[in-house]
Structures are given as structure tokens and as C-alpha cells.
Amino acid sequence: MPEAPAPPVLRRDPVTGEWVILAAGRSRRPHAPVPGEPAAGTQEPDCPFCEGREQETPPEVCACRDGDGCDCPGWKVRVFPNKYPILANRLPEEEAAGGGERPAYGYHEVIVDSPFHNLAPWQVGPGQTCLMLETYRDRIREYRDRDPLRYVLVMRNHKAAGAASLDHPHSQLFALPFVPPVVDAELAGFERHVSREGACVLCEMIASEEREHVRVVAASENFVAFCPYASRVPFETWLVPRAHQPRFEDNESLEEAAELLADVLMRLRNELGDPPFNYWLHTYPLRGEFRPYHWQLEIRPRITVPGGLELGAGVAVNTVPPEEAAAALRGAPGWMPARSRQDPPRRS
Ligand SMILES: [Zn+2]
Numbered sequence: 001m002p003e004a005p006a007p008p009v010l011r012r013d014p015v016t017g018e019w020v021i022l023a024a025g026r027s028r029r030p031h032a033p034v035p036g037e038p039a040a041g042t043q044e045p046d047c048p049f050c051e052g053r054e055q056e057t058p059p060e061v062c063a064c065r066d067g068d069g070c071d072c073p074g075w076k077v078r079v080f081p082n083k084y085p086i087l088a089n090r091l092p093e094e095e096a097a098g099g100g101e102r103p104a105y106g107y108h109e110v111i112v113d114s115p116f117h118n119l120a121p122w123q124v125g126p127g128q129t130c131l132m133l134e135t136y137r138d139r140i141r142e143y144r145d146r147d148p149l150r151y152v153l154v155m156r157n158h159k160a161a162g163a164a165s166l167d168h169p170h171s172q173l174f175a176l177p178f179v180p181p182v183v184d185a186e187l188a189g190f191e192r193h194v195s196r197e198g199a200c201v202l203c204e205m206i207a208s209e210e211r212e213h214v215r216v217v218a219a220s221e222n223f224v225a226f227c228p229y230a231s232r233v234p235f236e237t238w239l240v241p242r243a244h245q246p247r248f249e250d251n252e253s254l255e256e257a258a259e260l261l262a263d264v265l266m267r268l269r270n271e272l273g274d275p276p277f278n279y280w281l282h283t284y285p286l287r288g289e290f291r292p293y294h295w296q297l298e299i300r301p302r303i304t305v306p307g308g309l310e311l312g313a314g315v316a317v318n319t320v321p322p323e324e325a326a327a328a329l330r331g332a333p334g335w336m337p338a339r340s341r342q343d344p345p346r347r348s
């Protein structure tokens with residue numbers, strides 16, 4: 001007789017207080033075949049994001065390149081306004097009038113990860129990932145003093161089910177005139193926890209994850225990746241700085257974070273067979289009075305379809321316990337040397 005599935009349990013997200021249902025027996029984890037390595041360094045004739053086709057995108061706002069030049073080959077990471085923006089790509093000339101409707105002030109940019117069409121995010125490696133994270137950082141800094149902008153969200157959709165419209169690996173940036181509700185709920189959660197416990201909820205989570213070492217995926221000296229206790233989707237993984245830090249953009253060096261991100265993406269690929277995924281960077285708002293916060297990069301593989309309970313009521317149903325997901329990812333090959341996998345350095 002097949003083993004009976006464990007009964008579903010409710011888990012409360014320590015940050016937001018939201019309930020998540022873990023219903024492990026509903027479906028088995030997919031065991032997708034691991035794809036072969038695509039030929040590296042190739043271009044796609046019709047892709048405007050490929051190197052050599054710079055004239056087919058809106059003019060670049062910045063690029064990471066060795067020499068001079070603009071809108072020409074020779075770049076490593078390239079940023080330009082989205083050709084089909086969902087924000088107005090400008091700021092208001094005068095104070096916006098009251099009422100519920102106004103122009104969608106703000107900016108919508110495309111950040112192309114690398115000149116190569118066929119290099120998947122898990123394939124570019126720590127060096128190129130670092131250039132990409134530095135570009136995220138510099139773009140967020142760029143918008144810091146532009147009133148009335150309040151928030152910059154950097155995110156990625158990988159593969160069609162993650163909703164990317166072109167397959168050339170890229171990220172997107174949204175500079176918004178308001179703090180988005182998900183971040184607002186997190187800010188309220190951090191604030192609640194500080195007033196009750198006098199400490200940062202994420203610092204506490206990190207300390208207990210490292211102590212228990214059940215949901216940790218990989219770690220380096222200053223960063224940890226773990227599957228959160230109340231994961232909303234199978235294999236959800238957060239990458240966080242060990243030390244308390246509200247703003248991602250305050251990092252001068254991102255080499256270590258890039259190595260860990262590249263490592264986790266490689267593990268996800270090896271365990272799940274290049275799954276569609278989203279990740280987004282939750283950092284502190286651009287301005288406003290001080291509130292407690294600790295930045296996170298949240299990775300959500302898209303291997304299940306959100307059901308009615310999630311869409312209609314915001315209650316996530318996760319079919320793979322984070323403990324099982326983390327154990328599988330710890331065992332999957334990544335970019336980092338094996339010793340970091342088996343025995344990540346502990347907080348002293
Ligand atoms: Zn391309």
C-alpha cells in the first residue's frame with residue numbers, strides 16, 4: 001500500500017503573519033530531466049537584446065562595458081527603457097491632482113544580463129552575475145533622490161511560464177511613486193516584531209535557520225540562502241545578508257552575494273530541470289521615515305499553478321515542505337565548492 005501523505009499543516013509567515021497551507025501529499029515533486037548545456041555565446045537573428053542589435057532597442061540609459069561608446073557592441077550588461085512600458089517613463093511636472101487616476105509616473109527599464117542569447121541565468125556564472133547585481137544596485141541608487149518616486153523593484157521572469165516575453169535573459173526594473181503592498185506588509189511585520197520583541201524578525205529567522213540547519217540551502221561568509229519556514233511555493237528560496245542591512249543598494253561589494261545567487265540558481269536547475277522562476281529584490285523604500293527592515297532576494301520557482309484559494313483569498317498552498325526542498329537543493333550540484341555546501345560557516 002502506498003504511504004499515506006502527512007496531514008496538511010498551517011504555517012504562519014514570521015514576517016507578515018500570513019498563513020500558508022503545507023499540503024505535502026497533494027502532488028509529488030516533479031522530477032524534470034536536467035537540460036543539456038545550450039551552446040554558449042550564440043546570438044539569435046531576430047532578438048533585439050543580442051549584442052550588435054543595439055539600434056533596435058530604445059537608447060540605452062547605461063551599460064557596463066570596458067571601453068567608451070553607447071548603443072554599440074562591447075557591453076557586458078545593458079540597460080534601456082522598456083519599449084512597451086507599463087509606467088510613463090517620466091516624472092510629473094507639477095504636483096499630481098487628487099483623485100484616483102493620474103499618469104503612471106515612474107520608470108520601467110530592461111536590464112539585459114549578458115550579450116549572449118543562450119546563456120541561461122544559472123549558466124552565466126558568478127562573475128557575470130556580479131556585474132548584473134552591481135547594475136541593480138547602481139540603478140536603485142540612481143532613483144534615490146527623484147521625488148515623488150518611493151520604491152524601486154528589480155525582478156526577473158525566467159522562461160515563458162514566468163511571463164518573460166523574450167527569451168534573452170534579462171531583468172526588469174520598476175521605479176514607482178508608491179511603496180508596493182507586499183513590501184508595505186513586510187514593513188508592518190518588521191515594525192510589529194521590533195515593538196514586541198525588540199529585534200529584527202529576519203535576523204532572528206537567520207540565526208535560527210543556521211542553528212537548526214534544516215532549511216539552509218547554501219551559505220557563504222556574509223550571506224545565507226534558505227527555504228523559508230512558510231514557503232508559499234515549492235522550492236521558494238531567500239538569499240539574505242547575515243548582518244542586519246535594510247538596503248541592498250548599500251553594498252559596495254556584491255561578489256559574495258553573486259556567487260551565492262549563481263550557486264542557488266544552478267542547484268535549482270540541477271534539481272528541477274531548468275524550471276521557470278521569478279525572483280525579486282525586496283529592499284527598503286527610497287525615502288520616508290525610518291522603519292525597521294532587512295532586505296531579501298526572493299526566488300520563486302513556478303512549477304505549480306496557483307489555485308483558487310491563492311488567487312481568491314491570498315492563501316498559498318505549498319505541496320513541497322521547505323525542509324524537503326532545502327535537503328534536495330543542498331544535495332544538488334551548484335557553483336560553490338562542496339565544503340560550503342556541506343558545512344557552511346556558522347555565525348560566531
Ligand atoms: Zn538575444
Ligand SMILES: [Zn+2]
Pocket residue numbers: 200201202203204243244245293294
Ligand atoms: Zn535584520
Ligand SMILES: [Zn+2]
Pocket residue numbers: 186282296298
Ligand atoms: Zn520580501
